[in-house]
Amino acid sequence: MSEFLRATHWDELIRSKPLAAALGLFSHYVLNNGEWDNSSHLVLSSWVLTFAGLVAFEYAADPRVTSILGALQVAGTAAAVYLGTLIASILVYRAFFHRLRKFPGPFGARLSKLYSISRVTPKCQYYTEIEGMHKEYKSDIVRTGPRELSVASADAIPLIHGPMTKCTKSVWYSGSYFLEGSSVHTSRSKQDHRERRKIWERAFNAKALREYEPRLNRHAYALIERLKEHANEPSVRISNWINYYSFDVMGDIGFSRSFGMVEKGQEDDQIKKLHQSMAPMSYLTHITWVEAIMLRTGFGAKDILDFMNWGSNVLRERKKITPAENDVFGWLLDPNDEDIPRHLNADARLLVIAGSDTTAATLTWLVYELCKDPALQARVRKVVDEIKPEKAFLYADDLADCPYLDGVVNEAMRLHPSVPGGVSRETPREGLTLPDQTYIPGETLIWMPIYTMQRDARYFRDPLKFMPERWTDEASDYIIDKRAFMPFSTGVYNCVGQKLAMMEMRSVTANLVRAFEISFVEGDDGSSVPRDTKDVFTTNVGSLDVRLTPRRRD
Numbered sequence: 001m002s003e004f005l006r007a008t009h010w011d012e013l014i015r016s017k018p019l020a021a022a023l024g025l026f027s028h029y030v031l032n033n034g035e036w037d038n039s040s041h042l043v044l045s046s047w048v049l050t051f052a053g054l055v056a057f058e059y060a061a062d063p064r065v066t067s068i069l070g071a072l073q074v075a076g077t078a079a080a081v082y083l084g085t086l087i088a089s090i091l092v093y094r095a096f097f098h099r100l101r102k103f104p105g106p107f108g109a110r111l112s113k114l115y116s117i118s119r120v121t122p123k124c125q126y127y128t129e130i131e132g133m134h135k136e137y138k139s140d141i142v143r144t145g146p147r148e149l150s151v152a153s154a155d156a157i158p159l160i161h162g163p164m165t166k167c168t169k170s171v172w173y174s175g176s177y178f179l180e181g182s183s184v185h186t187s188r189s190k191q192d193h194r195e196r197r198k199i200w201e202r203a204f205n206a207k208a209l210r211e212y213e214p215r216l217n218r219h220a221y222a223l224i225e226r227l228k229e230h231a232n233e234p235s236v237r238i239s240n241w242i243n244y245y246s247f248d249v250m251g252d253i254g255f256s257r258s259f260g261m262v263e264k265g266q267e268d269d270q271i272k273k274l275h276q277s278m279a280p281m282s283y284l285t286h287i288t289w290v291e292a293i294m295l296r297t298g299f300g301a302k303d304i305l306d307f308m309n310w311g312s313n314v315l316r317e318r319k320k321i322t323p324a325e326n327d328v329f330g331w332l333l334d335p336n337d338e339d340i341p342r343h344l345n346a347d348a349r350l351l352v353i354a355g356s357d358t359t360a361a362t363l364t365w366l367v368y369e370l371c372k373d374p375a376l377q378a379r380v381r382k383v384v385d386e387i388k389p390e391k392a393f394l395y396a397d398d399l400a401d402c403p404y405l406d407g408v409v410n411e412a413m414r415l416h417p418s419v420p421g422g423v424s425r426e427t428p429r430e431g432l433t434l435p436d437q438t439y440i441p442g443e444t445l446i447w448m449p450i451y452t453m454q455r456d457a458r459y460f461r462d463p464l465k466f467m468p469e470r471w472t473d474e475a476s477d478y479i480i481d482k483r484a485f486m487p488f489s490t491g492v493y494n495c496v497g498q499k500l501a502m503m504e505m506r507s508v509t510a511n512l513v514r515a516f517e518i519s520f521v522e523g524d525d526g527s528s529v530p531r532d533t534k535d536v537f538t539t540n541v542g543s544l545d546v547r548l549t550p551r552r553r554d
């Protein structure tokens with residue numbers, strides 16, 4: 001064999017630098033014409049295997065090579081020329097010839113998404129960085145990655161998110177398909193999404209919500225009662241309690257399984273794992289190809305893999321029971337099917353993540369705002385006190401028609417959206433032309449930065465002011481363009497659980513201000529919330545400690 005290899009002069013080819021460089025250019029062409037993010041493990045392993053093969057070949061068949069070190073040198077030179085050419089070609093192309101070259105943005109962002117990582121570190125508040133970039137480049141459109149744009153324009157919303165949009169969900173969504181299929185949220189096929197979404201919509205229609213309401217009321221009641229036990233303590237970590245509540249609600253309404261966290265007053269172990277597993281998302285959102293490698297090798301992905309297993313177990317247990325009250329999975333599971341379709345595991349995980357941290361983060365910010373502004377808190381309390389004053393506890397149903405209360409929740413979501421960076425879409429092959437005639441080329445990834453847009457003075461007068469009245473007749477002129485308000489996203493992929501979320505948030509807010517005067521703990525200004533909140537696609541909100549003083553109700 002080695003005689004044959006010698007005779008073919010392969011060793012000369014391996015030593016040919018022009019050939020290695022040409023292969024580098026060819027690889028760039030191939031990588032540039034396909035979606036490789038979720039195949040990064042294949043790309044990487046093919047490089048490693050090729051390198052190992054070259055070393056072995058050199059050692060076995062090149063008469064000029066007498067040691068492993070010599071073989072490593074020859075193969076290393078070929079690899080260096082190949083990779084050097086590939087990287088140089090990619091960087092030059094991205095910097096000067098890419099179809100997005102005309103859009104302003106930091107130079108580093110043109111070259112690699114690793115640039116975004118440098119902006120994520122150390123605060124993990126990329127949404128503020130994006131806001132800063134739009135201001136710095138004085139542009140609604142900023143290039144935030146080699147083939148990625150941030151588009152902060154309300155006029156562009158219908159084209160990117162509207163019902164008739166030609167944009168699709170981007171590669172960002174498909175990272176874990178190979179493990180458990182797609183959830184309704186991660187499904188990139190419009191047809192598949194449409195069919196599954198129909199079932200989800202039934203699970204959240206008016207009738208279903210009415211059925212869930214008693215459970216929601218029970219959990220809100222339990223929360224307030226538990227908080228009463230901690231009233232007058234110098235410090236209550238309200239952010240934790242809100243979190244316990246939102247997860248208990250989701251477990252119960254989702255799978256008829258309460259985590260019992262409010263009752264225990266501590267975080268369930270699996271939820272702890274969930275939060276740990278979300279933390280790397282601050283970074284992985286920008287480098288999906290690394291996530292693909294982590295999930296396949298298990299390296300650094302233990303928490304997320306454990307949480308996936310847990311989701312599947314919860315679903316298996318749910319399948320065995322027939323709950324007394326209807327729940328979300330009562331709609332999603334087919335009683336005639338013995339098996340659980342694989343993708344429902346992803347849906348189970350989705351329900352817990354999408355339904356809990358989002359509401360919990362909004363409520364924590366809301367309480368933070370109430371503590372920051374006692375006059376605001378007093379006004380909310382006055383409004384709430386006028387609703388069914390004869391009742392000891394207000395049910396979600398009692399709060400369905402209070403514009404000021406909705407205004408409070410809306411303002412919390414406007415100034416502190418739970419998905420601050422927005423959601424990722426990809427333009428169709430032919431590209432799209434925005435209303436101002438800006439052409440966005442095809443296969444461009446677009447994020448519409450919710451945080452930035454909801455704080456934009458073009459869309460909201462006095463945008464940084466927490467002003468519930470802007471959502472009522474009292475000051476409706478403070479909303480200039482309502483389209484820019486999209487905490488639940490918009491269009492066919494918008495949040496299917498938004499009505500339930502509103503019920504939860506109204507319920508906790510109203511009953512909290514009814515029961516307590518809420519203030520920051522002595523010597524604290526709640527700054528841990530803005531300081532420690534981390535963008536993990538949704539947000540891991542900073543801890544909030546408060547003092548709860550029971551109200552004397554005559």
Ligand code: HEM
Nearest residue numbers: 184185354355358359418419423488489493495496497501
């Ligand atoms: C303040 C609370 C909430 C906020 C701010 C929020 C926000 C969002 C956003 C921005 C999306 C779009 C995600 C994307 O396109 O990538 C979304 C989707 C979704 N949300 Fe929510 N959400 C909240 C509460 C809930 C609740 C309580 C549930 C369930 C009970 C829920 C279930 C879902 C589901 C299933 C989707 C995927 C919908 C689809 O792709 O068709 N969310 N949510």
